[in-house]
Amino acid sequence: xxxxxxxxxxxxxxxxxxxxxxxxxxxxxxxxxxxxxxxxxxxxxxxxxxxxxxxxxxxxxxxxxxxxxxxxxxxxxxxxxxxxxxxxxxxxxxxxxxxxxxxxxxxxxxxxxxxxxxxxxxxxxxxxxxxxxxxxxxxxxxxxxxxxxxxxxxxxxxxxxxxxxxxxxxxxxxxxxxxxxxxxxxxxxxxxxxxxxxxxxxxxxxxxxxxxxxxxxxxxxxxxxxxxxxxxxxxxxxxxxxxxxxxxxxxxxxxxxxxxxxxxxxxxxxxxxxxxxxxxxxxxxxxxxxxxxxxxxxxxxxxxxxxxxxxxxxxxxxxxxxxxxxxxxxxxxxxxxxxxxxxxxxxxxxxxxxxxxxxxxxxxxxxxxxxxxxxxxxxxxxxxxxxxxxxxxxxxxxxxxxxxxxxxxxxxxxxxxxxxxxxxxxxxxxxxxxxxxxxxxxxxxxxxxxxxxxxxxxxxxxxxxxxxxxxxxxxxxxxxxxxxxxxxxxxxxxxxxxxxxxxxxxxxxxxxxxxxxxxxxxxxxxxxxxxxxxxxxxxxxxxxxxxxxxxxxxxxxxxxxxxxxxxxxxxxxxxxxxxxxxxxxxxxxxxxxxxxxxxxxxxxxxxxxxxxxxxxxxxxxxxxxxxxxxxxxxxxxxxxxxxxxxxxxxxxxxxxxxxxxxxxxxxxxxxxxxxxxxxxxxxxxxxxxxxxx
Numbered sequence: 001x002x003x004x005x006x007x008x009x010x011x012x013x014x015x016x017x018x019x020x021x022x023x024x025x026x027x028x029x030x031x032x033x034x035x036x037x038x039x040x041x042x043x044x045x046x047x048x049x050x051x052x053x054x055x056x057x058x059x060x061x062x063x064x065x066x067x068x069x070x071x072x073x074x075x076x077x078x079x080x081x082x083x084x085x086x087x088x089x090x091x092x093x094x095x096x097x098x099x100x101x102x103x104x105x106x107x108x109x110x111x112x113x114x115x116x117x118x119x120x121x122x123x124x125x126x127x128x129x130x131x132x133x134x135x136x137x138x139x140x141x142x143x144x145x146x147x148x149x150x151x152x153x154x155x156x157x158x159x160x161x162x163x164x165x166x167x168x169x170x171x172x173x174x175x176x177x178x179x180x181x182x183x184x185x186x187x188x189x190x191x192x193x194x195x196x197x198x199x200x201x202x203x204x205x206x207x208x209x210x211x212x213x214x215x216x217x218x219x220x221x222x223x224x225x226x227x228x229x230x231x232x233x234x235x236x237x238x239x240x241x242x243x244x245x246x247x248x249x250x251x252x253x254x255x256x257x258x259x260x261x262x263x264x265x266x267x268x269x270x271x272x273x274x275x276x277x278x279x280x281x282x283x284x285x286x287x288x289x290x291x292x293x294x295x296x297x298x299x300x301x302x303x304x305x306x307x308x309x310x311x312x313x314x315x316x317x318x319x320x321x322x323x324x325x326x327x328x329x330x331x332x333x334x335x336x337x338x339x340x341x342x343x344x345x346x347x348x349x350x351x352x353x354x355x356x357x358x359x360x361x362x363x364x365x366x367x368x369x370x371x372x373x374x375x376x377x378x379x380x381x382x383x384x385x386x387x388x389x390x391x392x393x394x395x396x397x398x399x400x401x402x403x404x405x406x407x408x409x410x411x412x413x414x415x416x417x418x419x420x421x422x423x424x425x426x427x428x429x430x431x432x433x434x435x436x437x438x439x440x441x442x443x444x445x446x447x448x449x450x451x452x453x454x455x456x457x458x459x460x461x462x463x464x465x466x467x468x469x470x471x472x473x474x475x476x477x478x479x480x481x482x483x484x485x486x487x488x489x490x491x492x493x494x495x496x497x498x499x500x501x502x503x504x505x506x507x508x509x510x511x512x513x514x515x516x517x518x519x520x521x522x523x524x525x526x527x528x529x530x531x532x533x534x535x536x537x538x539x540x541x542x543x544x545x546x547x548x549x550x551x552x553x554x555x556x557x558x559x560x561x562x563x564x565x566x567x568x569x570x571x572x573x574x575x576x577x578x579x580x581x582x583x584x585x586x587x588x589x590x591x592x593x594x595x596x597x598x599x600x601x602x603x604x605x606x607x608x609x610x611x612x613x614x615x616x617x618x619x620x621x622x623x624x625x626x627x628x629x630x631x632x633x634x635x636x637x638x639x640x641x642x643x644x645x646x647x648x649x650x651x652x653x654x655x656x657x658x659x660x661x662x663x664x665x666x667x668x669x670x671x672x673x674x675x676x677x678x679x680x681x682x683x684x685x686x687x688x689x690x691x692x693x
Contacts, residue, residue: 002147002154005118006111014110022103029092033085040081044089051089053082115151119144143178176223183207183227184234193236197229200240202250205229206258207266209281225283230255230264233290242296242304255292259314262288324372332360335373342381348388354401355387362408365568365600379453383407405603415454422458427580431518433459434547435578435587441465441539443629444550445516445531446570446589447523455566457573459550461517462528464535468659468666469511471499473536476515477523490526494533496557497622501649502656509663510656512536526554527564530590534626541651543630548584549617550574551625553592559622567595568602575605575614583608588615590625623649 005011030051034044043056054061055078067075123144130136147154153175186193197204207228211218229238246252250269258264263285294315301318304311325331336356343351351359362383366374374380384399386407391399425431433444445462448455473495477483483491491514499508514532516523530553538545552570554562564570571589578587596618601609608614619625623634626648635647643650 001118001122002115002151005114006155008114011110011114015107018103018106018110022099025099026092026096029095033088033092036088037081037085040085042078042081042085044085051093053085053089055082111151112148115148115154116144119147146177176221179223181223181225183225184231186235191236193233194239195229195233195236196239198241198244200229200245200251200255201248202254202269203228205251206254206264207231207283209266209268209283211280220280222281222283225266225281228264228266230258230288230290231286234264234286235289237291237293239293239295242294242300245294246300256310256314258288259290259292260310261285264288321375323375324367324369325375327360327364327369327371327373331373335360335363338377339380339384342377342384343388346381346385348384349391349397349399351384351387351399351404352401355399355404358401358404359383361600362404368566368568368600369598370600371597383411386410412454415451416456418449418451419456419458423576423580426459426577432461433577434461435581436584437547438544439547440542440544441535442547443531443535443538443545444547444574445528446550446552446573447516447519447528448566448569448573455569457566457570459574459577460519460528462514462531462535463517464512464514464532464539466510466512466536466539466655468509468662470663471503471508472511473498474511474513476513477519482519482522484522484524486526487523487528490529490554491532493526493557494529494536494555497533497555497559498536500557501559502653503660506657506660507663508656509659510540512539525564527552529553530555530561530592530622530625533622534629537622537626537648537652538630540655541630541632541648542655543626543632543648543651545629546586546631548578548586549588549590549629551590551629553590553595553619553625555622561592561594561619561621561625563592563594563598567591567598568600571599571616572602572605575608578614579604579608583613585613587613588617590617590619590628593618593620 030044037044037053038056041056042053043061045052045054045061055067056062057066062070070078123140126140127137130140205228207230208226209220210224210226211220212224213219229240240255245255265285266283268280292315298320339351339356339359343349359380360373363374363380364370364372366376366379383404387399387403390406390410391403394403396403422431426433434442435444441464443462445460446457447460448457473491475483475488475491478488478491498510502508503510514535516528531551533555534545534551537543550570552564552567554564556562571591574587574589578584599616601616605614609616617628619628623636626632627634630648633644633647635643635649637643643653
């Protein structure tokens with residue numbers, strides 16, 4: 001529009017009028033000066049170097065040699081006239097400069113009117129459209145003023161510098177300053193913005209100023225200002241993974257600074273830490289009003305709460321979501337609907353009733369509780385996809401329970417290499433685990449290993465020995481620093497149980513040692529304390545323990561059996577060894593009675609138990625456990641407080657009494673010998689600083 005305005009006939013006519021007017025004015029002044037000079041016998045000459053005056057005679061300019069022959073008086077007159085004329089010429093030249101200035105001003109005014117005529121109605125339309133936004137109107141006025149001031153850029157063709165040979169030059173567009181760099185646009189969004197930033201680096205959060213290469217240098221302008229997640233979420237919500245956020249340098253501190261100051265400040269890390277000297281922009285801070293939602297593990301939340309004093313001030317609302325949900329009929333129906341929704345969303349085959357039931361069972365297995373369902377959606381999604389693949393391979397139109405079962409087994413098969421290697425070593429006899437026969441002071445415990453999302457158990461041989469001592473129960477794992485704090489607590493608890501039950505009125509003259517055989521890694525947890533206590537009781541009572549049984553459970557100081565974790569994996573770990581060696585109907589696992597509600601065993605274990613080939617025994621006390629392990633009654637005190645003969649507790653009490661008598665028998669001669677040595681040394685030795693032995 002602007003070039004067209006300058007090329008219009010009206011503009012050309014007015015411009016020509018201005019040029020002619022000032023040209024005529026200057027010509028008239030010079031003509032008048034020339035006429036005055038002619039009357040004085042002087043002529044005004046126009047030369048390439050400007051104007052000059054020369055004397056004349058008869059209408060002709062006097063030659064220099066003729067001028068030299070003039071009388072002195074004439075020459076003096078001519079010089080005076082020429083001097084006066086020069087002053088007049090200087091005044092005219094000065095006046096001409098003023099006229100040219102006026103002409104340029106009038107031309108500038110004319111050009112401004114032409115530009116305003118071309119773009120005025122366009123800017124007025126914009127100002128009417130954004131009449132409720134004063135800042136936008138001010139910006140449009142500034143654009144209009146700048147267009148008028150730089151109108152020549154719209155008239156001249158674009159001039160581009162030639163690039164040096166082999167150089168790459170990125171040129172800046174001539175009208176780039178008129179562009180609008182829209183950082184954020186929520187025009188088509190119906191509500192508050194909801195932004196999830198998957199890669200929360202400092203620049204991705206706070207924005208950045210980019211640079212381009214131009215003639216070997218890095219340059220930038222406002223169009224290279226790029227927004228961050230805080231800009232996009234301003235006025236709404238920003239979702240961040242706390243672990244990813246903390247893993248990025250400076251991102252956590254930058255986020256806290258923005259939330260504390262309530263403004264977004266785009267700063268270059270290189271300039272903040274004086275790493276680069278490239279000239280850059282410093283955009284104005286933008287007011288920030290945003291709700292930031294951090295999600296992550298509970299451990300990370302508690303660590304931030306404990307070690308970052310700003311965390312509690314900036315993130316005041318905590319929401320701790322459950323990993324599980326109750327397994328009620330309503331929730332099972334909702335879970336089935338969830339399975340259907342996920343299948344439709346991912347375009348999977350439909351799941352029949354059996355498949356849905358199998359998925360619900362597996363979810364309870366993941367939760368480790370038959371009264372709960374796992375709320376981990378990603379695990380369910382992966383299982384659905386794999387079951388769908390198996391069903392398609394088999395040419396089915398719907399996913400069946402067998403497809404789900406095979407998918408579960410495939411997931412286990414891809415992760416159980418270590419489990420199979422350990423079982424192989426047990427079956428080959430490298431790791432000694434007995435599943436038949438009886439042994440005194442030896443019991444099969446169960447240890448759990450976790451490898452990522454896969455957990456499995458292996459039998460572990462626990463042995464105990466007893467002898468005369470001073471009431472000390474030695475945990476060999478702890479002595480060699482292979483026992484964790486919780487495991488050591490379990491050993492001390494069973495030691496306290498022995499002392500409270502069998503040595504309330506006499507010294508506990510026992511020295512015992514407990515160890516996990518053929519284990520070379522740290523042992524942690526108290527789930528083996530029941531097995532360790534049974535091994536101790538077996539050693540003291542001289543009662544052999546059935547090796548066809550394994551034991552898991554924690555025990556308190558009163559002999560009550562407490563719940564443990566991973567009960568399903570522990571039962572299945574011992575079952576796998578027994579199955580490979582052949583199920584006899586005598587094998588089984590003792591578990592705490594309070595863990596019965598957590599049982600979600602594999603199909604083959606359930607079938608073997610139903611057929612009577614394998615057993616799961618819930619026990620509530622150590623007495624129930626030792627009776628099952630030895631086949632001998634534990635024995636309970638009668639009304640007089642006496643134990644039945646040949647019971648386990650009677651034999652243990654008898655053995656401890658024998659050890660106590662032996663201790664007294666051995667300690668009497670020692671006391672007498674010490675007394676005699678003290679008498680032999682006498683009081684004089686004591687006065688000289690001697691000390692009795």
